[in-house]
Every structure is written in structure tokens, then in C-alpha cells.
Amino acid sequence: MKTKVIVLADNATTTPGKLFRYINSLNEPIIVKETCFGCYIEGEEEIVDRLAQKIRNFERNRIFCKDRGYAIWDKRRCRAFRKGGAREGFHQLEAEQKVLSYIGLALDEIDKNGVKPIEEILEKEKKILEKERKLPVEEFKRVIEKIL
Template identity: 75%
Template sequence: MKKTKVIVLAENALTNPGKLTRYLNSLKQPIVVKETCFGAYIEGEEELVDKLAQDIRNFEKNRIFCKDRGYPIWDERRCRAFRGGGPREGFHQLEAEQAVLDKIGLALDKIEKEGLTPMEEVLAKERELIKRESKIPVEEFKNIVEKVLGSKNEA
């Protein structure tokens, strides 16, 4: 059965879409590879595509991310070449996901190095932040505004 995978590179990945595509093509495997602005699509037999995706992830496991794609490469229902241009459905979501992958990768690095923080600590920190960020009384806010505006008028 055929499968298509999306390979997305985080902004802080050491590779780029061109290098990734050249590498995939150099493998001489029975796959179709399409370079994209965020990484690449690979398409082929399910087992081979899954294996290649895992191998690629292992090069920079917290900088290269993969997910299944619901449509084959060059599918006329999704491909810009057949629809007259413009972004394809889901592109903006993928763009938003890619924008945070570098932070996700850094978090994964930290988890690997230090382990997971116990949930009790996470919840305690959350309560502390909520308490610190809680609303102030209106009168106190008015006093702060008047103080700030008053100091600007005096300058």
C-alpha cells in the first residue's frame, strides 16, 4: 500500500530542504520525493516510507519531524499546479506548526537531559503564575495610571 509522509524541518535544524531532498534521492529507493519550503514529501510503499522517515528523524531527532499526509504527491485535488496556484488547504496550519518546532525540539532536548518534571511541580508553578498574574483592584490600577501620567506631565 502506498503512503505519503510529510517531513518538516525545524528552523534550527542543521539540514535544509535541498540537502534533505538530495539525500533522499541519493538513496536510490523506489520512492517519489518532492522538495517543499518546509522540508519534503516522500511517497512509496508504507513500510519503506516509515523506515526512511525514522532513519531521517534519527539524524536530528529533535529537529526533524514527520507526519502522514492524507493525499498523494501531485494529487489534483490538492496540488497548486492543478488548482491555479495559491496555498493549499492546510498550508497555513503547517506553517504555524513549523514556527514552533524549534522550541519543541529544545524542550525535547531538555527532557532527554534532565528528565520529566513531576506534575506536582508543574501544577505548583502554574498556581504561582496565576496568583502573580491575578487582577489588581480598580482603585489600585487608577492610582498606578495617575502616578505614571502625573510623572510624565511633570517632565
């Protein structure tokens, strides 16, 4: 058995409910649990891995998957058995979810334009850093004197 976490980026057009219904419509022998950030899926390893790729393609670059170490209804992790509260790792997942929209936009750019050579990326970074460098105090004083 294998469990995967399916997480929606903030800029996904799919909702957890829509994702849940889509996964159930695939009629695969898995367990699906809707969550506030997406879904959990659980089943035989090869089925879960194959479905994870299919689910990601449902809304490319906005749906992300990762393995989960515990079964869906594991009493050590499930809030229903622990009397509520955030489960261990929830806050980490919440922090990870916040950057997924940016990762999705970067993946969109790669899909559209391909991977740029590292030299081009480093040159662009150098220009940005140079543009945002701090102004030396003496140069700042000269600018102020010109204005006044």
C-alpha cells in the same frame, strides 16, 4: 502507497535542500519532493514509516513527520495542475510549523532532564500564575501613594 510530510522547525539547521539531498542519498525506492517547509516522501508503507524515523533522527527534535492523505502529484492538490495558489491545508501546516521550534526545545529539555513529575510542573505553573496575577486596585493605590 503512503505519503508523509516532513516538516522542518524554524530553528532547524537543516534546509529543505539539504534534507532533500540526504533523503535521496539513502537510496531507497521512494519518491521525494522538496517543499518550502521540508519534503514529501512517498513509497511502500513500511519503507516510508522506517525512513520517517531515520529522517527525524537526522536532526533530532527539529524534524517532524505526519501522514498526508494524497499522493505527491495528486491532480486535486498539486499546484502545477490547479494553476497555482496555496493548496488546501497549506495555511494550517504553516501555523503548525510556527510552533515546532518550541516543541523541539521542550523535547530537548525532556532528553536532557527526563520527564518531570506532574506535581512539579503544576507547582511551577501555580507560581508563575501567582506572580503574573493582576494587582487589586486598592493595593495599586497604596503603591502609588507610597511613591508620591
